[in-house]
Amino acid sequence: MGNLRTAPITLLVTALAVALADCAMAQGCAMCKTAVGGPGDPLSNGINTSILFMMAMPFVLFGAVGGWLTFVFWHHRGKKLELELLHTEREGAR
Amino acid sequence: MAGRQNTAVAHDYVEDDVRTPLRVVEPSEGGPRNPPAAPPVSNARIAIAMFLVAESMFFAGLVGAYLVFRVGSVAWPPPGLPALPLGVTWFNTILLFASGGTMVAALRAIRRDDQASLRRFLWWSVALGGVFVGVQGLEWVRLVHHGLTLSSGPYGGTFYTLIGTHAAHVAGAMLWILFVLGAAARGRYTRQQHDGVEVCVVYWLYVCALWGLLFGLVYH
Amino acid sequence: MSEAAAAHGHEHEHHEGGFVSTYLFSMDHKMIGKQFLLLSLFMMIIGGVLALMVRWQLAYPEEPVPGMAWVPEPYLYEGIIPPETYNMLFTMHATIMIFFVVIPILVGAFGNFLIPLMIGTRDMAFPVLNMLSFWIAALAGVIMVSSFFVEGGASAGGWTAYAPLSAAEVYTGVGLGQDLWIISLVVLGISSMMGSINYITTIINMRAPGMTMFRMPLVIWSLFITAILLLLALPELTAAMAMLLFDRRFGTSFFLPETGGEPILWQHLFWFFGHPEVYILILPGMGVASEILAVFSRKPIFGYRAMAMAMIAIAFLGWVVWGHHMFQSGMNPTMGMAFMTTTMVIAVPSAIKTFNWLGTLWGGSITFQTPMLHALAFVSMFVIGGLSGIFMAATPVDIFIHDTYFIVGHIHYVVFGGSVFAIFGAVSYWFPKMYGRMMNETLGKIHFFGTLIFFNITFFPMHIIGVGGHMRRIYNPLQYEFLEPLQHWNEIMTIGAIGLGLFQIVFAVNFFYSMFAGEKAPQNPWNANTLEWEAPTPPPHGNFVEIPTVYRGPYEYSVPGEKEDWLPQAQPGAGVAAAH
Structure with missing residues (x-):
């Protein structure tokens, strides 16, 4: 079964899946194009921009904080493993 | 949001037929040998990070609305509305960023156990923040006088809501600093243990950074 | 005041803790969880009564509601529901059930009670914050209920509060009531944010030695992910609510078209929150179902890692499907297709979970105690709700069934058939741990079967009449000639709803009796x-x-x-x- 080693790949695939499913983001704006006015109507551009911005925000925030925490925890885990290794070596040497 | 690890100690649970006296079993008595070491990121740091995430989503909602109107308008600002006071606000921005600097200095101070400097820099931050809010308020009065109100269409509404909410956050953060000052005066913070200061500083820096973004977005 | 100092204080005070500190202002996560549970069960009664009144009006339009003759005008006219009140009824029914029943029970009550216990720690990371989060939620509840008693009555613009209907008093006649509705939800958002911070910090930092993330029970995974969703979604709703309040009271024009505002902005802002919200409603229920199914099949959960990953995927994808609530806004068909695609994609992780639940059951030594019955109902009813969701995801179909009872049927199959059965399952499963006593198994089974049967009688016909064109939120179906052939279904559903309501009495009796004498x-x-x-x-x-x-x-x-x-x-x- 996968463990922490496959986690980055899993995350990457998941992120890609989301991004690809999102390939219609540009058209996403068109959502209100017709509701609001004809093509070229600036308000539809406004809603378009707003959609893109708001949609990105949760991922940006989650990515930033999640990335920070992941990095810190991996770093810490590395240090802990080093310490444990030292400890057992010392014990073995006794 | 105190920073210390939760070390709740068990004691009697008050219920009629379930009185279970509890005590923590020390390692010397055969209790669990490796009690959990301090986690890599303290509770306080995680908590403030989560709080900032929530705040960011709140402002994202306001900015999302702002973008609809700004990008969606043929002319922005709409004709007939007063121009925003760019010069004064630049000055204000520098003040606010300076207060961010004094907050960092405050944190550095407590990290070397310099209680006096800690308090001094906290006071500077409050003062600078206060000037920021005060000048913004005065500018608002002028803008209203010149015809830019909450009811000036989406332009007025989004301006006052965005900038006003930010100002409210600065004011709230100032109250927080005062609270931290009170605790500092009571000798609450040490070089080893100053989570309260750190969390407050992080929040203040966030408010400053947020201002940078909002200033850039709304005033230009 | 740090919680360490408070704990320190407890250590030295050899007192019993009076009623106030033990039962009212407790900082013990278990007591706070029970407080959430009791408050929410009370709100559920209110929400249920509102629903019964809606059902009465639909089945027997403009006939006096039995037992309601005492309600003064202009709310009821000798028991008869006027249109303005009807709008209030379905609005408040939904608002209360979503915000003051399902979320507080699953996230507030069970999140609080279970997280420290199941990850092996003594309490939450921030016990004082925890206590505050309950009392702020209670305050929000008081504000919401108080809105019934102000002039103009409670909010009547639908729980989705579409502008400009909700943005100007002139449209619904509701004044202060709508403002109180907004304020209540803002206050509730604060409570929820505090809770989320607590849960996330506790789960990240305070797990027992040996409890890695992938050894956590799935219910904790679900609560963790739900807490993150709440943290991200609710503040954005708060921003939208603030703008709505400003439009109503401070002369702004975010949503009011006469003064330059944009009504579609409200839909955009609301559904950006609204869609993650529905995943918030269902994820903890999925976690509960996983726990119960494994225990009562005496088998490991099939595909534990996939279950956790699927929940993460649902949470991720939940942010990119909100346009499916707006298929009828006049959107460009290409865009409709984009949101249709993402909506169908999000069904995949849910399907993975469903097959994994079935895989868990397959070959297991299944026993049918009350919690298991509820978990099984969760899976099957949620599947039905999910299937109707697929129809709705197809834009060409949704153009026709949007705002009909098909949607209402879907909603209730996933929220009642899903989340509420999960709630009943969770209560009966963890009741022994919460109160030290067992619930009565016979009463539990009677309640379960009554609920299941009457639930289906009440909500399944909604699919039928929805496809037949029966609109939602209408006051009197008899006003529409084309709905006449469907009216008998309304009567059947109302009888079902009354039966459903009556069987909940069995649950209430079981719950309170067992608490003291089980x-x-x-x-x-x-x-x-x-x-x-x-x-x-x-x-x-x-x-x-x-x-x-x-x-x-x-x-x-x-x-x-x-x-x-x-x-x-x-x-x-x-x-x-x-x-x-």
């Missing part, structure tokens, strides 16, 4: 593996005599070679599956 519960009545069963029943302050160490995952049931068919997480020893 059979004393053993420490682990279900022979389950997870850590909460290591604590005494009911757990005292501090939960565990000593913090357990975790040696394996939570679903080691029927492990070949083991003597028992269960292998607790905290039981030392290599065990066959120790390498997990």
Whole structure:
């Protein structure tokens, strides 16, 4: 079964899946194009921009904080493993 | 949001037929040998990070609305509305960023156990923040006088809501600093243990950074 | 005031703790969880009564509601519901059920009660914040209920509060009531944010030794992910609510078209929150179902890792489908297709979970106690709701069924059939741990079967009449000639709803009777593996005599070679599956 080693790949695939499913983001704006006015109507551009911005925000925030925490925890885990290794070596040497 | 690890100690649970006296079993008595070491990121740091995430989503909602109107308008600002006071606000921005600097200095101070400097820099931050809010308020009065109100269409509404909410956050953060000052005066913070200061500083820096973004977005 | 200082204080005060500090302002997560549960069950009664009144009006339009003649005008006219009141009824029914029943029970009550116990720690990271989060939620509830008693009555613009209907008093006639509705939800958002911060911090930092993330029970995973969703979604709703309040009271024009505002902005902002919201409603229920199904099949959850990943995927994808609530806004068909695609994609992780639940059951030693019955109902009713969702995801279909009873049927199959059955399952499963007594099994089964049968009688016909064109939120179906052939369904559904309501009395009786006079519960009545069963029943302050160490995952049931068919997480020893 996968463990922490496959986690980055899993995350990457998941992120890609989301991004690809999102390939219609540009058209996403068109959502209100017709509701609001004809093509070229600036308000539809406004809603378009707003959609893109708001949609990105949760991922940006989650990515930033999640990335920070992941990095810190991996770093810490590395240090802990080093310490444990030292400890057992010392014990073995006794 | 105190920073210390939760070390709740068990004691009697008050219920009629379930009185279970509890005590923590020390390692010397055969209790669990490796009690959990301090986690890599303290509770306080995680908590403030989560709080900032929530705040960011709140402002994202306001900015999302702002973008609809700004990008969606043929002319922005709409004709007939007063121009925003760019010069004064630049000055204000520098003040606010300076207060961010004094907050960092405050944190550095407590990290070397310099209680006096800690308090001094906290006071500077409050003062600078206060000037920021005060000048913004005065500018608002002028803008209203010149015809830019909450009811000036989406332009007025989004301006006052965005900038006003930010100002409210600065004011709230100032109250927080005062609270931290009170605790500092009571000798609450040490070089080893100053989570309260750190969390407050992080929040203040966030408010400053947020201002940078909002200033850039709304005033230009 | 730090919680460490408070704990320190407790240590030195050899007092019993009066009623106030034990039952009212407790900082013990278990008591706070129970407070959420009791408050929400009370709100559920209000929400249920509102629903029954809606159903009455639909089945017997403009006939006096039995037993309601005492309600003064202009709310009711000698028991007859006028249109303005009708709008209030369905608005408040939805608002109360969503915000003051399902979320507080699953996230507030069970999140609070279970998280420290199941990850093996003594309490939440921030007990004072925890206590505050309950009382702020209670305050929000008071504000919401108070809105019924102000002039103009409670909010009547739908729980979705579309502008400009909700943005100007002139449209609904509701004044202060709508403002109170907005303020209540803002206050509730604050409570929820506090709770989320607490849960996330606790789960990240305070797990017992040996409890890695992938040894956490799935219900904790679901609560963790839900807390993150709440943290991200609710503040954005707060921003939207603030703008709505400003439009109403401070002369802004975000949503009012006469002064330059944009009504579609409200839909955009609201559904950006609204869609993650529905995943918030269902994810904890999925977690609960996973726990119960494993225990009562005596089998490990099929595909534990996939289950956790699927929940993460649902949470991720939940942010990119909100346009499917706006298929009828006049959007460009290409865009409709984009949101249709993402909406169908999000069904995949839910399907993975469903098949994994079935895989869990397959070949298991299944026993049909009350919690298991509710979990099985969860899976089957949620599948029905999900299937109707697929129809709605197809834009060409949704153009026709949007705002009909098909949608209402879908909603209730996933929220009642899903979340509420999960709530009943969770209550009956963890009741022994919460109160030290067992719930009555016979009453539990009577309640279950009555609820299941009447639930389906009430909500299944909604699909039929929806496809037949019966609109939602209409006051009097008899005003529309084309709805006449469908009217008998309305009567059937109302009878179903009344039956459904009556059977909840059985639950209430069971719940309160068992709390005081139920059979004393053993420490682990279900022979389950997870850590909460290591604590005494009911757990005292501090939960565990000593913090357990975790040696394996939570679903080691029927492990070949083991003597028992269960292998607790905290039981030392290599065990066959120790390498997990």
